[in-house]
Amino acid sequence: MKDIIQRGAEAVLYKDELEGKTVLVKERIKKGYRVEQLDDEIRSSRTRHEARLMERAIGSVNVPRILKTEKFKIIMDFIEGRKLKEALLDMDKKEVKNACSEIGKMAASTHNLGIIHGDLTTSNFIVEKDTGKIFLIDFGLGKFERKVEARAVDLHLLYEALKSTHFDVLDIAWDSVTDSYSRNVEDWKKIESRIEQIKKRRRYK
Numbered sequence: 495m496k497d498i499i500q501r502g503a504e505a506v507l508y509k510d511e512l513e514g515k516t517v518l519v520k521e522r523i524k525k526g527y528r529v530e531q532l533d534d535e536i537r538s539s540r541t542r543h544e545a546r547l548m549e550r551a552i553g554s555v556n557v558p559r560i561l562k563t564e565k566f567k568i569i570m571d572f573i574e575g576r577k578l579k580e581a582l583l584d585m586d587k588k589e590v591k592n593a594c595s596e597i598g599k600m601a602a603s604t605h606n607l608g609i610i611h612g613d614l615t616t617s618n619f620i621v622e623k624d625t626g627k628i629f630l631i632d633f634g635l636g637k638f639e640r641k642v643e644a645r646a647v648d649l650h651l652l653y654e655a656l657k658s659t660h661f662d663v664l665d666i667a668w669d670s671v672t673d674s675y676s677r678n679v680e681d682w683k684k685i686e687s688r689i690e691q692i693k694k695r696r697r698y699k
């Protein structure tokens with residue numbers, strides 16, 4: 495019996511077993527409104543693209559290991575834990591600082607590999623229960639790109655995520671993210687000023 499974790503617009507995620515191990519399957523589902531052949535092509539290319547991004551990140555960033563891929567499926571390590579979005583709510587300031595410093599470093603490593611994550615929110619980090627290790631997931635909107643602009647947009651989304659659900663610790667959280675990000679990425683000054691511009695643009699909208 496498949497243990498469904500989430501049914502998204504594009505993919506269904508479920509727990510399964512592979513060679514006696516608990517795994518997470520991310521399967522892109524059929525879209526009835528698309529012509530079948532095109533739908534097939536879109537789902538398989540998005541699956542391949544996401545798997546390529548994850549494979550590139552493995553070794554430099556904590557991402558779940560891919561155990562197997564199929565046409566529409568990525569089968570990966572199941573990370574037992576909870577979303578950072580929830581975990582942050584139970585953390586004291588020092589723990590928030592540490593976690594945010596960790597994700598800042600992960601964002602920098604991701605960018606240094608030439609990857610833009612595309613959905614860098616606190617819902618896409620999982621804190622592993624037993625180890626406290628943080629994993630980055632969901633490269634479904636990711637791309638290979640090195641531009642300052644794209645990096646700034648990526649980080650700004652993280653800022654917005656922290657602002658919307660962790661407003662009380664926003665300052666220490668964001669300072670920790672940017673402090674460690676800036677120490678681990680090239681071109682920080684340019685990225686920082688782009689982020690400031692994006693924030694301003696949004697305020698005046």
Ligand SMILES: Nc1ncnc2c1ncn2[C@@H]1O[C@H](COP(=O)(O)OP(=O)(O)O)[C@@H](O)[C@H]1O
Pocket residue numbers: 499500501502503504505507518520558570571572573574577617618620631632633634
């Ligand atoms: N490797 C994993 N281990 C455990 N849970 C996972 C894993 N990957 C995804 N999940 C769970 O499934 C949810 C949706 O996964 P995600 O890749 O973000 O899909 P979507 O593209 O639909 O947002 C995550 O928020 C998380 O709760």
Ligand SMILES: [Mg+2]
Pocket residue numbers: 613617618632
């Ligand atoms: Mg997601």
